[in-house]
Amino acid sequence: xxxxxxxxxxxxxxxxxxxxxxxxxxxxxxxxxxxxxxxxxxxxxxxxxxxxxxxxxxxxxxxxxxxxxxxxxxxxxxxxxxxxxxxxxxxxxxxxxxxxxxxxxxxxxxxxxxxxxxxxxxxxxxxxxxxxxxxxxxxxxxxxxxxxxxxxxxxxxxxxxxx
Amino acid sequence: xxxxxxxxxxxxxxxxxxxxxxxxxxxxxxxxxxxxxxxxxxxxxxxxxxxxxxxxxxxxxxxxxxxxxxxxxxxxxxxxxxxxxxxxxxxxxxxxxxxxxxxxxxxxxxxxxxxxxxxxxxxxxxxxxxxxxxxxxxxxxxxxxxxxxxxxxxxxxxxxxxxxxxxxxxxxxxxxxxxxxxxxxxxxxxxxxxxxxxxxxxxxxxxxxxxxxxxxxxxxxxxxxxxxxxxxxxxxxxxxxxxxxxxxxxxxxxxxxxxxxxxxxxxxxxxxxxxxxxxxxxxxxxxxxxxxxxxxxxxxxxxxxxxxxxxxxxxxxxxxxxxxxxxxxxxxxxxxxxxxxxxxxxxxxxxxxxxxxxxxxxxxxxxxxxxxxxxxxxxxxxxxxxxxxxxxxxxxxxxxxxxxxxxxxxxxxxxxxxxxxxxxxxxxxxxxxxxx
Numbered sequence: 001x002x003x004x005x006x007x008x009x010x011x012x013x014x015x016x017x018x019x020x021x022x023x024x025x026x027x028x029x030x031x032x033x034x035x036x037x038x039x040x041x042x043x044x045x046x047x048x049x050x051x052x053x054x055x056x057x058x059x060x061x062x063x064x065x066x067x068x069x070x071x072x073x074x075x076x077x078x079x080x081x082x083x084x085x086x087x088x089x090x091x092x093x094x095x096x097x098x099x100x101x102x103x104x105x106x107x108x109x110x111x112x113x114x115x116x117x118x119x120x121x122x123x124x125x126x127x128x129x130x131x132x133x134x135x136x137x138x139x140x141x142x143x144x145x146x147x148x149x150x151x152x153x154x155x156x157x158x159x160x161x162x163x
Numbered sequence: 164x165x166x167x168x169x170x171x172x173x174x175x176x177x178x179x180x181x182x183x184x185x186x187x188x189x190x191x192x193x194x195x196x197x198x199x200x201x202x203x204x205x206x207x208x209x210x211x212x213x214x215x216x217x218x219x220x221x222x223x224x225x226x227x228x229x230x231x232x233x234x235x236x237x238x239x240x241x242x243x244x245x246x247x248x249x250x251x252x253x254x255x256x257x258x259x260x261x262x263x264x265x266x267x268x269x270x271x272x273x274x275x276x277x278x279x280x281x282x283x284x285x286x287x288x289x290x291x292x293x294x295x296x297x298x299x300x301x302x303x304x305x306x307x308x309x310x311x312x313x314x315x316x317x318x319x320x321x322x323x324x325x326x327x328x329x330x331x332x333x334x335x336x337x338x339x340x341x342x343x344x345x346x347x348x349x350x351x352x353x354x355x356x357x358x359x360x361x362x363x364x365x366x367x368x369x370x371x372x373x374x375x376x377x378x379x380x381x382x383x384x385x386x387x388x389x390x391x392x393x394x395x396x397x398x399x400x401x402x403x404x405x406x407x408x409x410x411x412x413x414x415x416x417x418x419x420x421x422x423x424x425x426x427x428x429x430x431x432x433x434x435x436x437x438x439x440x441x442x443x444x445x446x447x448x449x450x451x452x453x454x455x456x457x458x459x460x461x462x463x464x465x466x467x468x469x470x471x472x473x474x475x476x477x478x479x480x481x482x483x484x485x486x487x488x489x490x491x492x493x494x495x496x497x498x499x500x501x502x503x504x505x506x507x508x509x510x511x512x513x514x515x516x517x518x519x520x521x522x523x524x525x526x527x528x529x530x531x532x533x534x535x536x537x538x539x540x541x542x543x544x545x546x547x548x549x550x551x552x553x554x555x556x557x558x559x560x561x562x563x564x565x566x567x568x569x570x571x572x573x574x575x576x577x578x579x580x581x582x583x584x585x586x587x588x589x590x591x592x593x594x595x596x597x598x599x
Binding site: 040041044046049054058060064066070074080081082155158 | 260352354355386389394495496504507508512514515520523526527529530531
């Protein structure tokens with residue numbers, strides 16, 4: 001992964017978020033490898049979030065692309081009470097920095113804020129992303145997207161595109 | 164408000180059971196609910212595993228009153244109002260932690276685990292008239308504190324009935340959860356709180372509403388069935404979609420004291436994380452209890468503030484009413500101590516799939532309840548109808564294949580989508596809020 005510049009990596013992260021904001025689900029799935037993890041830990045107390053998904057609870061722990069497909073399947077049926085009408089969202093991603101880099105993998109951190117609007121009017125949620133990225137046929141792909149949501153008391157349903 | 168006004172909120176005659184939707188939004192009713200229900204009956208506070216070690220504390224609320232619970236060095240548990248005896252600041256700033264003594268951050272008064280005041284800052288120069296001020300400045304304990312098999316309950320009312328009597332027939336359902344491990348239960352790390360923009364009773368009704376499942380959660384069942392087909396899943400990785408689409412036997416109980424329960428047969432008992440305990444359970448408990456533990460799902464509502472659920476996963480869901488149109492709901496996963504790694508992991512994944520507001524079912528419930536809250540503002544459409552099951556509601560255990568426990572419920576229906584149990588809930592509710 002040494003040949004990718006921070007600009008290329010940043011562009012990749014912005015585009016993944018763009019797919020979520022535009023609800024371009026098929027394109028969004030293409031950002032992930034089959035054995036991906038989409039992970040949002042839960043808070044244990046005021047300062048600690050969960051770190052071991054096999055023994056602790058998470059807001060989301062979607063292991064394997066099918067679990068991402070599940071979320072989209074549910075949204076697209078039109079039968080999910082929480083998803084009709086669907087909230088509009090915009091992802092603001094900043095402070096992108098490389099955390100660690102090897103030939104096979106790159107770890108990238110960033111900060112995020114998602115502004116959403118819907119039944120509950122304006123909501124802002126924020127936190128940190130930690131991506132594990134890999135190269136497949138010279139294309140960047142997501143091995144893991146870990147999302148720390150700093151908000152604890154949640155207002156309204158939280159889906160994959162709200163955070 | 165006079166009792167006659169409350170009588171008009173509920174119509175229970177001529178085969179009708181109607182509830183005035185203003186019960187979800189009226190401030191005067193809410194204030195009476197806080198005073199006469201939450202601050203007068205038993206409330207579930209915590210599971211004992213949340214204060215495991217000496218010094219562990221956990222802070223929460225009874226109604227509007229902040230309290231904290233602590234484990235003493237002798238293993239016993241105390242609970243106090245979370246308010247300094249001096250000027251009222253909350254003593255415990257964190258939801259949980261460990262401390263031998265509790266020092267107020269405002270003026271430095273310090274208390275021990277018995278609530279006794281140990282230190283009044285600069286007491287010597289305090290020019291107090293009463294030389295005994297320190298001895299007279301203990302923290303205020305909750306009026307009653309009891310533990311039923313690890314589940315800790317408290318009351319702010321010293322005249323409340325005995326906890327055993329209050330829980331009545333629900334104890335047999337609590338036992339079905341506790342007996343899943345000879346080592347007891349534990350709360351799993353990590354929790355989630357969501358704010359329901361709606362009345363607490365909407366959440367109370369929803370957790371034992373079998374009728375909404377086949378509409379609101381049909382999409383969950385379809386999503387999971389689609390996943391299972393794609394990944395060819397089996398065993399613990401399966402989820403019981405058959406329960407949601409109504410292909411199994413089911414029923415509901417009104418236990419008395421406002422407590423309600425719904426159950427179904429499990430469509431795939433082998434998918435339940437407890438299945439590897441089958442032999443032990445069948446050898447240790449009566450045929451009826453083993454059947455209830457292994458083959459049936461149970462959603463138990465303990466009036467007024469907690470659900471204990473054993474469905475695809477196991478959950479404690481507590482409610483904290485904030486205002487007539489706001490309620491904070493906290494969900495925690497509870498599990499048998501010492502269960503196998505695969506079972507624990509499967510239990511957590513099933514929990515995340517369904518029970519969180521970031522999951523694929525509770526999120527839909529939340530949206531539905533907020534839609535009801537909005538609809539309830541349509542004051543010209545006054546009545547909620549709870550009519551299902553009226554002609555088939557039975558007394559006690561009548562007609563029940565696997566009678567459980569020695570205290571019969573007040574009412575039984577043979578379908579979890581019957582609504583008769585809400586009569587039991589609103590009977591208790593009306594009786595309590597009508598008190599002076």
